[in-house]
Amino acid sequence: MAENFTSRAKDYSQWYNEIVEKAELAEHSEVRGCMVIKPYGFAIWEKIRDTLDKMFKDTGHSNAYFPLFIPKSYLNKEAAHVEGFAKECAVITHYRLKKSPDGNGLIVDPEAKLDEELIVRPTSETIIWNTYRKWIQSYRDLPLLINQWANVVRWEMRTRLFLRTSEFLWQEGHTAHATKEEAVEETEKMLGVYSDFAEKFMAMPVLRGTKTENERFAGAIDTYCIEALMQDGKALQAGTSHFLGQNFAKAFDVQFVTKENKSEFVWATSWGVSTRLIGALIMSHSDDKGLVLPPKLAPVQTVIIPIYKNEEQLEKISEKVQQIKKLLEKKGISVKYDDRTTHKPGWKFNEYEFKGVPVRIAIGPRDLENNTLEIARRDLLTKEITSQENIDTKIENLLTDIQSSLFNKAIKFRQENTHQTDSFVEFKELIENKGGFIYAHWDGTKETEEKIKEETKATIRCIPLNIVQENGHCIYSGKPSKQRVVFAKAY
Secondary structure: OOOOOOOOOOOHHHHHHHHHOOOEEEEEEEOOOOOEHHHHHHHHHHHHHHHHHHHHOOOOOEEEEOOOOEEEEHHHHHHHHHHHHHOOOOOEEOOOOEEEEOOOOEEOOOEEEEEEEEEEEOOHHHHHHHHHHOOEEHHHHHEEEEEEEEEEOOOOOOEEOEEOOEEEEEEEEEEEOOOOOHHHHHHHHHHHHHHHHHHOOOOOOOEEEEOOOOOOOOOOEEEEEEEOOOOOOHHHHHHHHEEEEOHHHOOOOOEEEOOOOOOEEEEEEEEEEEEEEHHHHHHOOOOOOOOOHHHOOOOOEEEEEEEEOOOHHHHHHHHHHHHHHEEEEEEEEEEEOOOOOOOHHHHHHHHHHHHOEEEEEEEEEHHHOOOEEEEEEEEEEEEEEEEOOOOOHHHHHHHHHHHHHHHHHHHHHHHOOOOOOOOOOHHHHHHHOOOOEEEEOOOOHHHHHHHHHHHHHHHEEEEOOOOOOEEEEOOOOOEEEEEEEEEEEOO
């Protein structure tokens, strides 16, 4: 599978595309801008989804589902929201087809025009808040903590599998609270959930921060984000959590009666991550041999491959493998035994190496005699012969080591590619020649932010949380600044 595989150094974009294709994660569909997520890619998404779903439920959230179609008038109710999404909306104008008068195919029935156009959801704030108006009457109904797993459509002109497609899968949390303090606490809590997931399960270190006004979610008071650094030195926004204030509550007249018998508007949040996380996984850890997956999100954590010359040897090996497989599965380790007779062991080695399976075990007749196994780890591309004794504990410990090793490697990469500058000349050189995260002073104005983006293609990825304030001067305007922000080129 790695034959004629493009290296990262030669063409990073092509390297990424080839991993997605050759590791059988996804492919382009016949519908422009949309993708088919293949079984192996969807298995990774299921691991992401199931892990996050438990984390959401552990923090008190419940799942629900809301319509795919949103009346156009709903988007009109929140000015900033409609302005932010208007250019990305897919619009439904008719509800029926009919045979063409000339008998050749189908046409849109002109008599089936909708009284009001429907928008295929780009995000669900409007239809959810229209629903919440019926659900929320009293302080006893709060907080309302709802999450939805769904698909959304944002009509993209330039698409890239997993990173930016016209339709993608995601989760979107939407919560309602009695006070501003509770809503802000929720926003920050969910950012923490995303950060923990990224670092503990994806083995991907992230920066936590808030977005500038220019980069804020349409209709939000504040947008919190996690930002990760990819191996090509570009940043990737991996998750966002938004404090919506009372904007949507006022737009949809969602009020509640307080304990003091007063009527007040509720306070809102929304937060989400998407299948973009699979793109982040690929670009954080993979190498010139193919996909590398952290064990906690790998659909198959260990693959066992028999080495044999005849059916009798295969039968004996298979008996031993079933014993090993049961031991590993009792430890909660996902195991695949590949005893296909249609492919040679060397071909299988290459296949699972390219697909990023964390651990590979090979066992042959000599191993049966010597009570040994050959164990290969994907992250370091190393292998060793070991005793079969306590193999379940050995593999369990190895998977833990691989998980932490990937995180530590990513941390080291980020440290080596994080820079600080007080000079715009040096800033431009860093952006052009090194990339990575660049900490620099900014005067806080939209104008300066846009000028820097125009001249360098770098954007402010976040205003870091919990950073020590430091008086300085904006690298572009020279005006006073009280703290550094993080710049980078980004996906």
